Amino acid sequence: MCRSGGVKEEKVVATLKAKGPVVQAMTFSGDGKSLAVGYGDGTIRVWDVKTERETARLAGNPKLVSALAFEPGDRTLLSTGVGRVVCRWDLTTRKLTAMTSLKGAAEPNRLAFGPGLATLTMVDKDGLSVWDTKTGARVSNAKVGWVFAFSADGKWIAAEPSDDKAKPSSIQVWVVGKPADK
Numbered sequence: 001m002c003r004s005g006g007v008k009e010e011k012v013v014a015t016l017k018a019k020g021p022v023v024q025a026m027t028f029s030g031d032g033k034s035l036a037v038g039y040g041d042g043t044i045r046v047w048d049v050k051t052e053r054e055t056a057r058l059a060g061n062p063k064l065v066s067a068l069a070f071e072p073g074d075r076t077l078l079s080t081g082v083g084r085v086v087c088r089w090d091l092t093t094r095k096l097t098a099m100t101s102l103k104g105a106a107e108p109n110r111l112a113f114g115p116g117l118a119t120l121t122m123v124d125k126d127g128l129s130v131w132d133t134k135t136g137a138r139v140s141n142a143k144v145g146w147v148f149a150f151s152a153d154g155k156w157i158a159a160e161p162s163d164d165k166a167k168p169s170s171i172q173v174w175v176v177g178k179p180a181d182k
Contacts, residue, residue: 016047018054024065024081029074036077038065044079046091056094067111067120078117078133082107086120086133100136105129115153119176128159130176140176 021040028035034055035047044065046056058077066081076097077089084105088098106124113120119139120131130140142159149158158173 027068029070069113
């Protein structure tokens with residue numbers, strides 16, 4: 001049993017009342033004041049957690065909300081999903097400002113943005129790949145399982161190997177390729 005930290009189940013501090021389709025992804029802003037939520041119909045809503053009010057609604061695509069992340073400064077939101085496109089949203093204007101296609105990507109099963117949002121990690125039928133979010137170029141590729149983690153500086157990635165030659169329960173750590181413009 002974990003005794004340090006944890007979620008206290010007995011006290012709900014906010015309830016964001018959004019009627020609609022299933023939630024696909026969510027992320028907190030860097031300051032913790034906002035929560036971005038991606039829904040199954042492609043809508044992305046940004047909520048002020050303290051006031052429980054919606055502060056922005058973005059008209060996304062249902063295939064583009066499997067992962068969300070705020071850029072530093074919390075004024076820009078990134079979204080991506082099975083459409084294999086990274087979208088940048090300006091939260092002050094509520095407009096889509098850029099789209100980057102991931103060149104040659106397969107349909108992802110799991111997605112996560114790396115530190116600094118310069119990279120997107122994707123697990124698909126071929127393994128784990130790391131993509132540059134600005135150019136859409138693949139910067140790393142490995143045959144690994146479903147679980148992975150970035151180092152805080154984004155230079156290393158750890159994952160469980162998926163090939164038969166690896167020892168059970170072993171973890172591999174390797175250097176991530178360098179994204180463009182980093």
